[in-house]
Amino acid sequence: MLKSSWIVFKKDVKIEMKSRVLAFQVLPLAGAVLIIFGFALGPDNQVLSRAAPGLVWITILLVSLLAVTRSIAIEDEIGADGIRLFGIDPGGLYLGKTMAATIQVFLIGVVIIFSSAAIFNSGFSDILSILAMVLGGFLAVGALCSAGILFGMMSLASNVRETLLPLLFLPVAAPVVLAATKVSVPALGGSKASILEWLGVLAVLFIAYLSVGTVVSESLLEEN
Amino acid sequence: MTLEVNATKGNSESYDQIPNVAHVEPRLPGVSQEDGELDSALRASYHCRWRTIVGVLGLLTTLLTLVLGLFVTPPVQVLGNTGRLLYVHPALAWGALYLAFGTTTVASLLWLWKRTRSLFWDRVAGASAEVGALFLALTLITGSIWGRTTWGVWWTWDARLTLTAVLLVLYLGYMAVRSVGGSPSAKATRNSITALIAAVDVPIVHFSVDWWNTLHQKASVLTPNLNLRVHGIIAVTMGISFVAVTLIWVYLVRLRYENMLLEQAKERAYISISIQERLKESEDVK
Amino acid sequence: MNSYVVAGYSVAVVSTAIYGASLYLKKMRLLKLMGGKDKLKPEND
Structure with a gap:
């Protein structure tokens, strides 16, 4: 399983290196979303810097949704039957795709967070909070992608369409966004209360979604 | 005659286009396991009489609740007349949050577990979720009405309210997944996995919104010091x-x-009809 | 009696009744389409 997950991971990363869909299409879109948020809330610096963590995470949520859709679209051509035919382990496929999506969304997320600190004037506080935010951000993106790829694989095995994916994804993503926002508040200049607990919540979410996905992916692609 | 199986779904007029469904031998060449299961389930449902009894009893207890709740019981202390919603809202919440959600979860697990695998469980899970979604929506509406009279607002970002709203979205997502096509057992697996993910999600959402609230908003509106003494006719x-x-x-x-x-059974009959028609067409060509 | 209470009770009762009635009507329609209830009766009974 781990071997096939590594193969899938490398393949997905390579495809992105060549096609640059996330870098040249999704990342600019995220920037545009941040600017639109700025327009919607008005030029008041205080309001913007208070809202910054939430806005950042809604943007990252949108990015991970797009990344998941993209990641599944790559496999759409061969479909569930093709995957079975190639003899790729479904658990491995799931893990590999999740890891690839996580790394890619995480990198985009880092760019989003740093640029939002600049354009929303929230600035950064001490280095420890920033480290906590980066760690929490990785866990959060991991949780988002584990859940997203799981639903995406469901759509691969059937004709669940693009409109259904967000509906399934958002309620599962809600606690992740909540915890991730809380972890980002101190780094973006807010209060430091209970950051460790929220980091714990994110770790639990990541592990829970990833293990459910790994266990379940087998029966999702099975032939009925 | 052309058949449009998908187009006829949910449209009463187009049912008339297939007048001969009743006379079709409702079986495909080569009886699958799913076919056999459907036949025996249909047979079992023919003999079902307890549903009517349960329905009549349900109607009677509902009427009793209405009469007692609206006219007989005294106004609940502190809450006054609005407290009469006490006889609607908690019961609906019980039905949606515990009865329906629990049944859907357990039934989905019973489908996924190979030893108890039967399409019966998938249907139970789906039916339970649909009624649960209705009750949950009613819980939110009655709760909102209650909130308006007690706290003066229709909605507040209280932990329990937020959880309920998320749960309603989960229910709706599950029902949307159920409507996606496929073979019955492929559908059942997909549905069950969706229900399972929702079941994993609920405690997580519960704890995170609880924390979110207790950590950042000292007093929760849903735990006022009412000290309700529920007794006698009210209980x-x-x-x-x-x-x-x-x-x-x-x-x-x-x-x-x-x-x-x-x-x-209807879908099976449609497929059967169209197969027979194709066979006839190919014979005509010969 | 207060109007909030009446609203709460009636929305619960009426929408459940509408849902139940629509299920019942749909069942009747499907039964009719399948050729009546007797069609479902097992032959070897």
């Missing part, structure tokens, strides 16, 4: 309302289950 009426909701839930789930059976 009895509340108890009856819970029984009424449970009975109505059982009745509706059973009715929805029978609808699912008939729908499946």
Whole structure:
């Protein structure tokens, strides 16, 4: 399983290196979303810097949704039957795709967070909070992608369409966004209360979604 | 005659286009396991009489709840007349959050577990979720009405309210997944996995919104120091309302289950018709 | 009696009744389409 997950991971990363869909299409879109948020809330610096963590995470949520859709679209051509035919382990496929999506969304997320600190004037506080935010951000993106790829694989095995994916994804993503926002508040200049607990919540979410996905992916692609 | 199986779904007029469904031998060449299961389930539902009894009992207890709740019971202390929603809201919440959600989760697990695998469980899970979604929506509406009179707002970002709203979205997502096509057992697996993910999600959302609230908003509006002493006729009426909701839930789930059976049988008959027509066409060509 | 209470009770009762009635009507329609209830009766009974 781990071997096939590594193969899938490398393949997905390579495809992105060549096609640059996330870098040249999704990342600019995220920037545009941040600017639109700025327009919607008005030029008041205080309001913007208070809202910054939430806005950042809604943007990252949108990015991970797009990344998941993209990641599944790559496999759409061969479909569930093709995957079975190639003899790729479904658990491995799931893990590999999740890891690839996580790394890619995480990198985009880092760019989003740093640029939002600049354009929303929230600035950064001490280095420890920033480290906590980066760690929490990785866990959060991991949780988002584990859940997203799981639903995406469901759509691969059937004709669940693009409109259904967000509906399934958002309620599962809600606690992740909540915890991730809380972890980002101190780094973006807010209060430091209970950051460790929220980091714990994110770790639990990541592990829970990833293990459910790994266990379940087998029966999702099975032939009925 | 052309058949449009998908187009006829949910459109009563187009049913008339297939007048001869009743006379079709409702079986495909080569009986699958799913076919056999559907046949025996249809046979079993023919003999079902307890649904009517449950329905009548549910209706009676509902009427009793209405009479007792609206006219007989005294105004609840502190809450006054608005407290009469005590006989509607908690019972609906019980039906949606515990009865329906629990049944859907357990039934989905029973499908996924190979030893108890039967399409029966998938239908139960779906029927239960649909009635649960209705009750949950009603819980939110009645709760909102109650909130308006007690706290002066229709909605507040309280932990329990937020969880309920997320749960409603989960229910709706599950129902949307159920409507996606495929073979019955492929659908059942997909549905069960969705229900399972929702079941994993609920405690997580519960804890995170709880923390979110307790950590950042000192007092929760849903735990005011009311010190309700529920006793006597008030307790009895509340108890009856819970029984009424449970009975109505059982009745509706059973009715929805029978609808699912008939729908499946109808689809099978359509497929059978179109196969027979194609066979006839190919014979005509010869 | 207060109008909030009436609204709460009636929205619960009426929408459940509408849902139940629509299920029942749909069942009747499906049964009719399948050729009546007797069609479902097992032959070897």
